[in-house]
Amino acid sequence: MHNSFPANGFMGNNLDGMWQAVEEFRSRFEKRSGTRAGRGELRTAILALLAERPMHGYQIIREIEERSGGSWKPSAGSVYPTLQLLADEGFVSTEESNGRKIYSLTEAGREDVASAETAAPWESAGNTPGFGALPKAGVELAQAAAQVGRTGTPKQVQEAVTVLEDARRRLYSILAQD
Numbered sequence: 001m002h003n004s005f006p007a008n009g010f011m012g013n014n015l016d017g018m019w020q021a022v023e024e025f026r027s028r029f030e031k032r033s034g035t036r037a038g039r040g041e042l043r044t045a046i047l048a049l050l051a052e053r054p055m056h057g058y059q060i061i062r063e064i065e066e067r068s069g070g071s072w073k074p075s076a077g078s079v080y081p082t083l084q085l086l087a088d089e090g091f092v093s094t095e096e097s098n099g100r101k102i103y104s105l106t107e108a109g110r111e112d113v114a115s116a117e118t119a120a121p122w123e124s125a126g127n128t129p130g131f132g133a134l135p136k137a138g139v140e141l142a143q144a145a146a147q148v149g150r151t152g153t154p155k156q157v158q159e160a161v162t163v164l165e166d167a168r169r170r171l172y173s174i175l176a177q178d
Helices: 012-030 041-052 057-067 078-089 107-115 133-151 153-174
Strands: 094-098 099-107
Touching: 041 057, 041 078, 041 099, 041 107, 057 078, 078 094, 078 099, 099 107, 107 133, 133 153
Parallel strands: none
Antiparallel strands: 094 099
């Protein structure tokens, strides 16, 4: 990634630091593949999805990603072993269809889902739909700030700093509310 700086060199090393911060922030959220969930959440998610309808593994991965607003996309390397474990426990059965394994809940699996006290991970994530929206908005804000730093005048850069400082204060005030 190459940064073009204004002719006067304004911000120089600070801009490099800003880009590094943007990339670090983005990587914290984009590398969540398979790591968004806590222990047992993948199992809960799979059972919740199969309670709705039979699916193959990649459908399960896509559904989890969609329902989590894109913030959690488990890897095939975690989904398939979990499906095998659920089959070994007698909660899931498999059927071959068009060269793919289709997974369905068994009666024991339906009973387990019905008796579970845990909501699906996408429902319990702060009870907020689309909990992936915050990291995405943060990355987009950081990208806009970096663009102002690269191409803005010193006056525009100072205005952007004021906006960002205000945004930071307002975000903390959200947490301070009862």
